[in-house]
Amino acid sequence: MKKGILTLATLIIVNTVNAQCVDEANVFEFTFDGKTYELIKENKNWPDAAECALERGGALVRIDSEEENTALFDAISTFDVIPSETIAPDGGGGAYLWLGGTDRAEEGVWIWDINDDDTGDQFWEGAVDGTPVGGLYNNWGDEPDDFGDLQDRAAMSVNGWPLGVAGEWNDVNDDDNELFFFVEYEPVDGIEEEDASMISIYPNPVSDLLFITTAIDVQIEGINFYAISGQLVQLASENWTEGIDVSNLEAGTYFIEIRLDNGVLFTEKFIK
């Protein structure tokens, strides 16, 4: 070991940023095209699922390709989702998982509302006879039909329904339905993909010392660590150039959040 490597860091939970919104035993992680996803087997209405996804550092899933749709659909069988545990009665009595699509803000204007703030990229205009918007992907069954004038949230079918087959999407009502859901994590938060090389965090997984390197023209102003539950974790990081001691962290998944001097926030997941 080289000089100056700090070993003084101790893990202290100083704050609970967010209550844990799901039991980790119900979280099933998978990856597709370099991104991490979770299938969460807990029954929540759409707003609660969206909020929980944000608390976890991700968002309800946005599906942009047939391949991504297939990866998500495959996870339903990989992780043995039991249809009877996630039923939407107004969706033909079928089983579904929530997606991030919604037309709650304006009927017929379907957006990927990944921040649950009634804004986002529009992917569909109208009802079942509507049209895709912006060249974005969709996989509706013979939907959306806004059945009963109450259906404003998109969900993926587990087992088909009278107007579609498994893997297709239906609009269902979030007030009455409490469904399982998908969370998607962006590999980099807050900076452009091509700038991700400004910062490297290694090794990952890490056992003792976590190292950070930056591009020459980037200054780090602050570093925070979060458990996947959203809890802020206190680690001594002021001498980060010599490695951050994570040896006292329990095994698990964490997020490192790095604030740069230009205001950009860089977030990356690492495994202890």
Ligand SMILES: [Ca+2]
């Ligand atoms: Ca996506």
Ligand SMILES: [Ca+2]
């Ligand atoms: Ca609707």
Ligand SMILES: [Ca+2]
């Ligand atoms: Ca519907």
